[in-house]
Ligand SMILES: *[C@@H]1O[C@H](CO)[C@@H](O)[C@H](O)[C@H]1NC(C)=O
Ligand SMILES: *[C@@H]1O[C@H](CO)[C@@H](O)[C@H](O)[C@H]1NC(C)=O
């Protein structure tokens with residue numbers, strides 16, 4: 001349905017009205033709180049963006065994580081304490097001996113990397129699919145604690161369906177402080193330490209504070225670095241639960257596929273409300289150029305965060321670069337902002353529109369409880385739609 005032709009030109013991704021799209025969607029029941037969307041995207045396996053052929057030797061268990069100080073997060077939905085102020089100074093934490101041993105099947109331990117990114121390229125190479133796609137998340141120490149968000153994140157993969165657990169082999173966890181790096185290494189194979197200057201990532205960041213902006217823009221810059229190294233990435237916040245493989249809902253023609261806080265029915269309308277907490281970008285000159293403009297937008301629209309600037313530049317840049325931007329349907333790639341209530345369809349669920357680590361964890365635990373029952377139930381009960389999220393929670397409703 002969404003062939004390459006659809007993605008060509010401003011026509012496909014142009015005006016917010018998007019009335020020329022053949023992918024007509026029907027907005028039902030204006031009185032309903034939720035906009036119901038008719039599925040417009042092909043979900044057939046043949047259209048999968050990334051042919052993830054996993055080599056399944058992952059031994060990651062979140063239970064072994066060391067106890068680390070809990071830290072409350074005060075920020076918006078996308079606010080993983082994430083980004084770095086300056087990726088050019090990134091350097092690896094010295095790798096412990098057993099990590100080198102674990103890599104012994106790749107030959108003798110390599111000499112200290114000379115690249116300005118530290119061992120980033122090596123980590124990407126190890127984690128990437130054969131199409132050079134990685135899944136990426138960013139964490140700080142608070143999230144590596146047992147029972148923390150990282151635990152729930154891993155748990156969702158393990159309870160997920162259709163082999164989604166195998167995707168963990170392609171997950172790179174970017175850590176922002178040494179404690180998080182160690183915590184990551186205890187539970188996962190692909191950890192990267194992003195050394196940064198200027199911001200103390202261990203401390204609490206108030207939404208829209210100077211440090212917060214620095215972090216979000218740093219995360220953006222780091223993503224650009226990944227593209228420049230030739231890797232496609234699917235960035236996921238760590239408060240996104242992965243139940244099924246989301247790649248099947250990303251169009252082949254999309255240069256950028258971004259999740260939606262609110263999905264208005266047309267995946268190619270720039271009128272959708274994007275959320276950078278779940279974002280696929282295909283590496284190309286066009287997307288690198290888009291990120292360059294995005295970074296420049298920081299100074300053009302001084303004081304705005306990167307998601308606001310995305311909204312401010314999207315029309316001109318998408319037109320200029322002929323970029324295919326797909327907004328992901330919340331029926332499949334969902335979040336608390338616009339909750340998908342169909343457990344038979346949902347792929348991922350983001351604790352967006354939810355402030356505070358405690359609230360997110362509370363609601364996500366509830367979500368996983370329901371999902372556990374759902375996956376254990378006989379197919380006919382599942383098909384009959386007998387399972388529903390427990391509503392309302394603190395944020396989920
Ligand atoms: C995982 O690691 C534990 C110890 O770290 C080991 O006992 C176990 O056999 C490993 N499992 C797999 C599947 O490699
Ligand atoms: C980032 O790195 C560049 C070059 O290494 C340096 O000139 C610049 O001041 C750094 N910026 C910050 C915010 O640290």
Ligand SMILES: *[C@@H]1O[C@H](CO)[C@@H](O)[C@H](O)[C@H]1NC(C)=O
Nearest residue numbers: 227228230283284285286288
């Ligand atoms: C970017 O453009 C240059 C020259 O136009 C080309 O050689 C290069 O392969 C392109 N890179 C990518 C990733 O498309």
Ligand SMILES: *[C@@H]1O[C@H](CO)[C@@H](O)[C@H](O)[C@H]1NC(C)=O
Nearest residue numbers: 366368369370371372373390
């Ligand atoms: C899961 O199923 C058990 C047994 O039927 C039930 O007691 C429990 O309340 C269910 N939990 C949720 C969250 O639905």
